[in-house]
Amino acid sequence: xxxxxxxxxxxxxxxxxxxxxxxxxxxxxxxxxxxxxxxxxxxxxxxxxxxxxxxxxxxxxxxxxxxxxxxxxxxxxxxxxxxxxxxxxxxxxxxxxxxxxxxxxxxxxxxxxxxxxxxxxxxxxxxxxxxxxxxxxxxxxxxxxxxxxxxxxxxxxxxxxxxxxxxxxxxxxxxxxxxxxxxxxxxxxxxxxxxxxxxxxxxxxxxxxxxxxxxxxxxxxxxxxxxxxxxxxxxxxxxxxxxxxxxxxxxxxxxxxxxxxxxxxxxxxxxxxxxxxxxxxxxxxxxxxxxxxxxxxxxxxxxxxxxxxxxxxxxxxxxxxxxxxxxxxxxxxxxxxxxxxxxxxxxxxxxxxxx
Amino acid sequence: xxxxxxxxxxxxxxxxxxxxxxxxxxxxxxxxxxxxxxxxxxxxxxxxxxxxxxxxxxxxxxxxxxxxxxxxxxxxxxxxxxxxxxxxxxxxxxxxxxxxxxxxxxxxxxxxxxxxxxxxxxxxxxxxxxxxxxxxxxxxxxxxxxxxxxxxxxxxxxxxxxxxxxxxxxxxxxxxxxxxxxxxxxxxxxxxxxxxxxxxxxxxxxxxxxxxxxxxxxxxxxxxxxxxxxxxxxxxxxxxxxxxxxxxxxxxxxxxxxxxxxxxxxxxxxxxxxxxxxxxxxxxxxxxxxxxx
Numbered sequence: 001x002x003x004x005x006x007x008x009x010x011x012x013x014x015x016x017x018x019x020x021x022x023x024x025x026x027x028x029x030x031x032x033x034x035x036x037x038x039x040x041x042x043x044x045x046x047x048x049x050x051x052x053x054x055x056x057x058x059x060x061x062x063x064x065x066x067x068x069x070x071x072x073x074x075x076x077x078x079x080x081x082x083x084x085x086x087x088x089x090x091x092x093x094x095x096x097x098x099x100x101x102x103x104x105x106x107x108x109x110x111x112x113x114x115x116x117x118x119x120x121x122x123x124x125x126x127x128x129x130x131x132x133x134x135x136x137x138x139x140x141x142x143x144x145x146x147x148x149x150x151x152x153x154x155x156x157x158x159x160x161x162x163x164x165x166x167x168x169x170x171x172x173x174x175x176x177x178x179x180x181x182x183x184x185x186x187x188x189x190x191x192x193x194x195x196x197x198x199x200x201x202x203x204x205x206x207x208x209x210x211x212x213x214x215x216x217x218x219x220x221x222x223x224x225x226x227x228x229x230x231x232x233x234x235x236x237x238x239x240x241x242x243x244x245x246x247x248x249x250x251x252x253x254x255x256x257x258x259x260x261x262x263x264x265x266x267x268x269x270x271x272x273x274x275x276x277x278x279x280x281x282x283x284x285x286x287x288x289x290x291x292x293x294x295x296x297x298x299x300x301x302x303x304x305x306x307x308x309x310x311x312x313x314x315x316x317x318x319x320x321x322x323x324x325x326x327x328x329x330x331x332x333x334x335x336x337x338x339x340x341x342x343x344x345x346x347x348x349x350x351x352x353x354x355x
Numbered sequence: 356x357x358x359x360x361x362x363x364x365x366x367x368x369x370x371x372x373x374x375x376x377x378x379x380x381x382x383x384x385x386x387x388x389x390x391x392x393x394x395x396x397x398x399x400x401x402x403x404x405x406x407x408x409x410x411x412x413x414x415x416x417x418x419x420x421x422x423x424x425x426x427x428x429x430x431x432x433x434x435x436x437x438x439x440x441x442x443x444x445x446x447x448x449x450x451x452x453x454x455x456x457x458x459x460x461x462x463x464x465x466x467x468x469x470x471x472x473x474x475x476x477x478x479x480x481x482x483x484x485x486x487x488x489x490x491x492x493x494x495x496x497x498x499x500x501x502x503x504x505x506x507x508x509x510x511x512x513x514x515x516x517x518x519x520x521x522x523x524x525x526x527x528x529x530x531x532x533x534x535x536x537x538x539x540x541x542x543x544x545x546x547x548x549x550x551x552x553x554x555x556x557x558x559x560x561x562x563x564x565x566x567x568x569x570x571x572x573x574x575x576x577x578x579x580x581x582x583x584x585x586x587x588x589x590x591x592x593x594x595x596x597x598x599x600x601x602x603x604x605x606x607x608x609x610x611x612x613x614x615x616x617x618x619x620x621x622x623x624x625x626x627x628x629x630x631x632x633x634x635x636x637x638x639x640x641x642x643x644x645x646x647x648x
């Protein structure tokens with residue numbers, strides 16, 4: 001039951017401005033993901049919420065109460081660290097019980113809560129082991145169990161899945177999502193993985209250089225990116241961004257290819273198009289024809305890459321398509337799927353036509 | 356033995372590998388080196404033990420080097436007047452334990468501060484702590500004597516504990532800082548988020564995680580104090596004499612009493628053997644530390 005407000009938050013590390021005037025309201029029970037490349041200030045922001053880092057300027061409020069001066073120990077937040085932060089000399093059970101021990105629970109109360117938490121994350125057989133005797137995924141579960149064993153006001157997760165292998169990451173992702181649904185606790189989740197952000201979040205805040213670029217639900221971030229940066233970050237593969245010069249009725253790419261579309265204005269700009277919004281075609285409806293630069297089988301689909309000058313364009317194709325290097329292939333797309341961006345500011349330009 | 360065979364088999368399976376006499380010779384040579392090394396280290400100790408059970412007349416004779424009638428007389432004599440080694444053992448033990456008990460918690464806290472906190476002149480202060488050990492003992496032994504004389508603390512165990520702490524602390528701080536540096540900051544932050552205050556974090560998280568290092572430092576401090584000679588000689592007179600000083604007493608005007616000195620030698624080395632047996636596991640752990648994650 002906690003609503004978090006960050007107001008005009010700044011953080012300097014000596015002279016480096018890591019977080020710049022960050023304003024963010026996180027609703028009660030919301031799952032908010034801070035997404036961005038390393039060094040964008042997302043972890044620092046989370047650490048300020050935890051109280052592990054002091055804000056240089058600005059306010060951190062839980063339910064309208066200023067928390068800046070409240071020490072970490074009294075903020076009642078639970079945190080899952082990237083390297084799990086397990087106590088190496090304590091068994092799994094002792095690790096999970098530690099927050100309860102600090103809160104003066106009796107041994108029998110502790111045992112009961114530990115049992116429940118361990119069951120929830122599937123750790124029951126390992127309670128008497130030491131962390132070093134566990135696999136990465138199991139350690140991750142211990143960290144999770146330790147954070148859910150008490151009922152914290154806020155969950156903070158700092159890249160909790162980044163040390164796991166790809167397969168385990170997908171499994172743990174689903175478990176975290178289910179846990180969040182069950183527990184209904186306000187959660188801030190830091191990651192640089194856009195898939196994690198898309199799958200877990202109620203809302204995603206995309207950060208760059210200490211500034212939030214866009215704050216919106218995942219589907220909006222995907223379908224309505226506010227600028228080039230967000231467009232290039234979200235989606236797998238990321239949106240194709242093609243530098244073009246717009247003329248009336250067509251655009252011209254750097255290598256002189258002309259594509260018949262209706263640009264929102266004339267002059268140089270960037271045209272964005274997602275791989276999954278394009279189809280291969282052999283008919284006359286092709287918007288452009290190009291030579292296959294690379295052809296990859298993905299199992300459920302295929303990925304065809306073209307080169308337009310130095311820029312590559314990826315197109316997602318049907319799983320049954322087979323192509324050779326150098327084949328000439330036509331590509332078509334619906335103009336309503338086009339995104340336009342200003343080259344200088346990177347901002348989105350609204351499409352001229354309505355759909 | 357199995358290992359060696361296994362290794363040899365592996366090599367034999369390697370294409371183009373020819374088992375040569377040279378390899379055998381090299382292996383034999385290195386084994387010889389190890390044997391000689393062990394002899395150099397262990398022979399004096401063995402000799403000490405043998406001598407401790409000899410009668411005075413057997414000590415110098417070649418024919419009784421290994422064949423002699425063992426006696427426990429020496430081990431008895433050293434506890435009697437005028438040697439009174441029992442007293443000195445107790446002093447040594449009290450001084451060494453006192454030093455360790457006081458110095459290790461202090462060193463732990465100092466090492467923690469040097470490891471985790473940022474403060475002005477941190478590097479300079481740390482360097483000064485270490486540099487205090489560059490002063491030769493001979494230079495400060497007289498000032499110490501005068502100082503403790505003024506304080507009326509000559510010939511007291513407390514004075515020796517104080518002096519030994521000044522010797523041991525810089526080493527202990529320096530050793531422990533390394534071990535605390537190796538404890539990931541993340542587990543401390545984790546404990547703080549869980550609700551632990553700094554003192555609890557230190558005693559419940561950092562100290563257990565750095566325990567092998569702390570034990571190493573404690574053993575090192577104990578050994579250093581146990582063997583300390585110069586200051587014990589200057590400060591001690593009658594009541595606060597320690598074992599190393601007691602051994603000197605066996606060099607009398609009637610000559611050196613080797614059999615008694617050897618018996619005393621057993622007493623002075625015995626705790627070291629005991630300790631090394633007890634903490635062997637911790638020592639190995641501290642050597643292999645860093646595999647926590």
